[in-house]
Amino acid sequence: GRRVVLVGTRDDALAPSLGHVLVGPGVPYRDLASRWGRDQARQVWEGQRENGDRLRLFVEALREGCDYRRAGSFLLAGDREEGVRLADSEDMLREDGFSGEFLDHYMLEARFDVRGFTAAYWAADDAELDAAKLRVALLAAAAAEGARAWPSDPEARLEVDDGFAVVETLSGRLRAPWAVVAAEASLVGGARHLARWVRPLALPGLTLRTAPGAVLPTPARTADGAFAWQALGDGLRLAGPGPPPGGPQGASLRAMAARLALAPGSEEAWEATAGASADGLPVIGLVPGRPLAVALGLGTLAGSYAFVAARWLAEGIASGRDPTPAPLRPERFTLV
Numbered sequence: 001g002r003r004v005v006l007v008g009t010r011d012d013a014l015a016p017s018l019g020h021v022l023v024g025p026g027v028p029y030r031d032l033a034s035r036w037g038r039d040q041a042r043q044v045w046e047g048q049r050e051n052g053d054r055l056r057l058f059v060e061a062l063r064e065g066c067d068y069r070r071a072g073s074f075l076l077a078g079d080r081e082e083g084v085r086l087a088d089s090e091d092m093l094r095e096d097g098f099s100g101e102f103l104d105h106y107m108l109e110a111r112f113d114v115r116g117f118t119a120a121y122w123a124a125d126d127a128e129l130d131a132a133k134l135r136v137a138l139l140a141a142a143a144a145e146g147a148r149a150w151p152s153d154p155e156a157r158l159e160v161d162d163g164f165a166v167v168e169t170l171s172g173r174l175r176a177p178w179a180v181v182a183a184e185a186s187l188v189g190g191a192r193h194l195a196r197w198v199r200p201l202a203l204p205g206l207t208l209r210t211a212p213g214a215v216l217p218t219p220a221r222t223a224d225g226a227f228a229w230q231a232l233g234d235g236l237r238l239a240g241p242g243p244p245p246g247g248p249q250g251a252s253l254r255a256m257a258a259r260l261a262l263a264p265g266s267e268e269a270w271e272a273t274a275g276a277s278a279d280g281l282p283v284i285g286l287v288p289g290r291p292l293a294v295a296l297g298l299g300t301l302a303g304s305y306a307f308v309a310a311r312w313l314a315e316g317i318a319s320g321r322d323p324t325p326a327p328l329r330p331e332r333f334t335l336v
Helices: 029-036 038-060 080-095 105-111 131-144 194-195 249-255 299-319
Strands: 004-006 073-079 099-104 119-123 148-150 155-159 164-169 173-178 179-181 198-209 220-222 227-231 237-238 268-277 283-286 294-295
Touching: 004 164, 029 038, 029 080, 073 080, 073 268, 080 099, 080 105, 080 119, 099 105, 105 119, 131 299, 155 179, 194 198, 198 299, 220 268, 227 249, 237 249, 268 299, 283 299, 294 299
Parallel strands: 004 148, 073 220, 179 294
Antiparallel strands: 073 119, 099 119, 155 164, 164 173, 198 237, 198 268, 220 227, 227 237, 283 294
């Protein structure tokens, strides 16, 4: 029954996503179970499985469907130690109710046109889609439900005080009992203190064509979290860390591309900006003591969190109790 106003910013209108819809944050299960405890890790994976189910129901109701495909995704190991962590993770995930398959070096290269990886884990419940089409569909759905959209305004300001949130833009001033900040590339004025949790990070990438007849694991991420890619048709978008790939230190991105069967001379460099937290995980939930909810630092995995994050935030705002799994909540950082 609440009135909703969407306030955009110019940068976040183009916040990147590779269209990965993962069950899990894209890192080995063993790693996060060791950091958080097995039960907390399982809660995060279960939440993202719910996200995948909710997203699937949404896109199935669309005429176009956003090129949705649920055929699993791949996490690839670059050395023996990472391969062991993936093998251990397969056993733990199966015990906790998540399906998948471990592929050793020989199985991986027998099935796919890749080289230089020691192992992989195929997560059966993961999916992919066209992220740009999904964004258009979500904005249309919000408008159909009565949400008002104010134009992008890089000078928008948000003040949270005295139990209310006030946003000021060129379109006007709005006072509301709650504000939800879901920014990637930039934070609105007055909410820049959130930058201590999430900072903008340059995301260089390459768009390439796959070699004729090549079969690549897609969507895929490396176990160290450094690289991710998605093949759509005969094209492939590869994202990685560091400076733009056209610069002298962009060799790591090109070296990763060389491990995949791609058409020579098809490289086109690009650069975007994504949000990244200090520990590499998103920041989702209610900010204690303030009428403010956040979904920050989703990076290239917006599709892996957006639907369940919306449920967590809506339920938390309505009840005052935050259902977001503890490892993702804002209070894991020092609150000021």
